[in-house]
Every structure is written in structure tokens, then in C-alpha cells.
Amino acid sequence: MHQHISPADSADVIVVGAGPAGSATAFHLAQAGLDVLLLEKSQFPREKVCGDGLTPRAVKQLVGMGIPLNAEDGWFPNKGLRIIGGGVRLELDWPDLAAYPGYGLMRSRRGFDEALARAAGKAGARLLEGVSVTGPVLDEATGRMTGVTARAGADGDGPPRTYQARVVVAADGNSSRLSLAMGLAKRDDRPLGVAVRTYFTSPRHDDDYLESWLELWDGDRLLPGYGWVFGAGDGTSNVGLGLLNTSAAFQHTDYRGLLHRWLAGMPAEWGLTEENRTEPVRGAALPMGFNRTPHYTRGLMLAGDAGGMVNPFNGEGIAYAMESGEIAARVITQALARPDRAGAERVLHGYPQALRDAYGGYYTLGRKFVGAIGHPWVMKVATRHGMPRPALMRFTLKLLANLTEPRGGDAADRVINALSRLTPAA
Ligand SMILES: Cc1cc2nc3c(=O)[nH]c(=O)nc-3n(C[C@H](O)[C@H](O)[C@H](O)COP(=O)(O)OP(=O)(O)OC[C@H]3O[C@@H](n4cnc5c(N)ncnc54)[C@H](O)[C@@H]3O)c2cc1C
Secondary structure (H helix, E strand, O other): OOOOOOHHHEEEEEEEOOOHHHHHHHHHHHHOOOOEEEEEOOOOOOOOOOOOEEOHHHHHHHHHOOOOOOHHHOOEEEOEEEEEEOOEEEEEEOOOOOOOOOOEEEOOHHHHHHHHHHHHHHHOOEEEEOEEEEEEEEOOOOOOEEEEEEEEOOOOOOOEEEEEEEEEEEOOOOOOHHHHHOOOOOOOOOOEEEEEEEEEEOHHHHOOEEEEEOOEEEOOEEEOEEEEEEEOOOOEEEEEEEEEOOOOOHHHOOHHHHHHHHHHOOOHHHOOOHHHEOOOOEEEEEEEOOOOOOOEEOOEEEOHHHHOOEOOOOOOOHHHHHHHHHHHHHHHHHHHOOOOHHHHHHHHOOHHHHHHHHHHHHHHHHHHHHHHHOOHHHHHHHHHHHOOOHHHHHHHHHHHOOOOOOOOOOHHHHHHHHHHHHOOOO
16 A cells, blocks of 8 residues: 555544444444444434334344433333234234333434444544545455545545555445445345335324334235334424335335325324425335345445345334444454454454344345235235234234344244244345
């Protein structure tokens, strides 16, 4: 390399992107005593298109990062999921487990992502905001990443800089430019969702259940996806809908139009109307079921949406972004403690297997599920015949939200864990 690199520009690990995946990775690395640069192109607080719904899995991760979850800071708790479909309205409390807390939360990503990034900074990570990573720096002989190039400013129009590290983590979200630059494109044999959302001032803002509507109709066609009304507790509700790419309708769907038509059928007193809309309708993709692999190659590790970690059953991505960040940090910490490069590299190559152990079987099940509900008749049968059976729906909640006791547990826990173990992790 021709350029002189000052110590401020180098670290043990560079984490690109300070969303939930990047901040969790940086937090856990810093806690283990490593020197971490966390590079984020935007300045906090910033918006992120999301439903803002946090399940007990996500709460567990937040607790693990020591983040205070007080109402004064905008955290709004929920008790479970309300599912509406097939003419039935069912309230299912989050399961009572030793492995996960019994409540979920709502918090807008504006405050949520900043709280996580600040927690990473407090743990010792060096957070640089307003730094856009523009590409990898490669070792000419081996092709391995040794750092990244970047520019100041969210648009990347500031002066160029180079940062150097032993390992780089791509936590730059769904489009992951850094992964693309290393030749890691999205896999088109894996599910992808698209979702749109906005906010309304609504008397339903203090609803303490996350509400999902399973029946989304486009004319006479039942679509694979769901609509949601999540109360944020601050006078507004986050309202949106998401669809899976398994349906023939996926390419041609007018999501904003669909949201508009769906909301037109809602009770007037909920106030989900244009006059009460407080934000534009915005949409983004949900990369599911490991839709970008390998999760480690040539000095680059993928966490969160960059690695396609969204749960294909329910579209939840925040908990998986944070969990994969924690797993990545654990692997990197072990790798960098090895005295020799070859040993470190062997440990880093264990990351994809660690992810497969955590999610592989469950995500393969999820892909089958997604394939099945892409057929309108399966959705129809499931909502008509599944909904009226509360025990079956409680099982379904545990399956869809991936909330089971890892050991022991009740019959539902054991069936789901056994299915996940039996299904090959691909
Ligand atoms: C409409 C919608 C609703 C959703 N609802 C929910 C929900 O209710 N609950 C849930 O759990 N999940 C939900 N998800 C999924 C969830 O939003 C994602 O899975 C989650 O944000 C992934 O976190 P991440 O850290 O991997 O990526 P992101 O949150 O996308 O963070 C990536 C970060 O990297 C930064 N970045 C990008 N490129 C660069 C670069 N070149 N240089 C520096 N920084 C860069 C970005 O600015 C950003 O801060 C929803 C998604 C959508 C689209």
C-alpha cells in the first residue's frame, strides 16, 4: 500500500454500518477489549423504514447490551400478538419462557438505532458518523480485504480516506454495497419480502398488542403477506404491509395502492386516514433466509440484512441483526486471539457454520413455508381453518416468532425444535 495510515485510521476490526447489526457487533467486540471502528454514513438521529416492532428475541438482545428500556426514553411495551383473519380475532400473549422475556417493545428506529450506536460507543467502539464506505482495500497477493476506502459525508462527496483492519464486518443493510464489491450478490433462490409503512395519529396508539392482519386481498386474490397496526404509544401508530416474492403478483404489485385500499376498509374511528398521516409512505426490501452467502470470505463477514438474516416466517429482522452481530463478534474475538494468521483464518471460516447452527434448520423450514403460502389456496385454507383453533395458533405463534425453550419446554417447543433440527441447514 502506498498510503501512510495513521493509527486513527486503523483498528482490529472495522464495522460498516451502525444499524442494529453493526452496533451490536461493535458493542460485543469492544466489550471483549478489541479496538473497533464503527463507520456510519448518516448522522444520528436518522430515519429507517421499519415497522418498529420488537419481539421478546429483540428485547433479550437489548437487555444483553445493557440498554435501559424506560418509557421516558420512548420504549413502549407490548404483551403479544393479535392476529386477525378468517373472520377471527385472536390475542396471543408472548410465550412464558426461561430463555426469553415475556414482553416485546415498540420504538421508532430514529431513537432505537441511535440508542444502540451510543451503547456501542460507550462500550469503547469508535463511532464515526457521516463516513460513507466506498469499497474494499484488497491485499494484492491474496485478494483478502485489509480495509476499506471511504469518503466523508452521507453522499460520499467529501475527501477520500482509507481505513485498515484485520477483519471487516459488512453490516450495511439490504443492498450491502460492500458485499457486492466483493462479488457477493443476492441469491435468487432465497425469499425476499417487500414492505411499505407510514404513521398515523390514532386513538389506537396505546394498543399493547402488535396487530397483524393475515388477509390482504388484491381484488379476489389473497396475497402472501400481512398488514400491521403497531401502536407506538406516542400518539401515533406504525401501519404497513409486507408481501413475499413467492407470489406471482409480487413483481406487479402497487404497494402504496394496496396499503391505501386496505386502510380504506378500516373502522373510521381508528383515524387511519390521509388527514392523520404524519409521514410519507416509504418502502424497502426484506432479505430473508440467508439470501446472501457465504457469510465469511476473504476478510469480510456479513451480519444482519447484509447476510439476509430476516426471519422468513414473520419478516422480523432486528433481533436477527443483533444476534448475528453478537455471533460475529464472538467468532472474531476468538480468531484475533490466535497467534498465527492461518489459525485466525480457520476460526473466521467457522462463522457460516455458527449461523447455520443458530438458524439453518429453522430458515430452511421458513423457505418451505414461504413457498407454500405463495399459493393463494394454502393461505386461504390456513386462515380459514387455522384461525379458529387457539391451541394450533399458539403453536403457530411460537413457530412464526421463533420463540421456544432451547431445552425441555412444552410439547410445542419440542416439536418446533425437533423440526428445526431435522431440517437440513442449507
Ligand atoms: C417496511 C419494513 C418494516 C419492517 N418491520 C420490522 C419490524 O417491525 N420488526 C423487525 O424486527 N424488523 C422489521 N423489518 C426489518 C428490519 O428493518 C431490518 O431487518 C433491520 O433494519 C436490519 O438491520 P441491519 O443493521 O442489518 O441493517 P440496517 O438497519 O439497514 O442498517 C444498515 C446501516 O448501514 C448504513 N450504511 C449503509 N451503507 C453504508 C456505507 N456504504 N457506509 C457506511 N454506512 C452505511 C446505513 O446508513 C444504516 O445505518 C422491517 C423492514 C421493512 C422494510
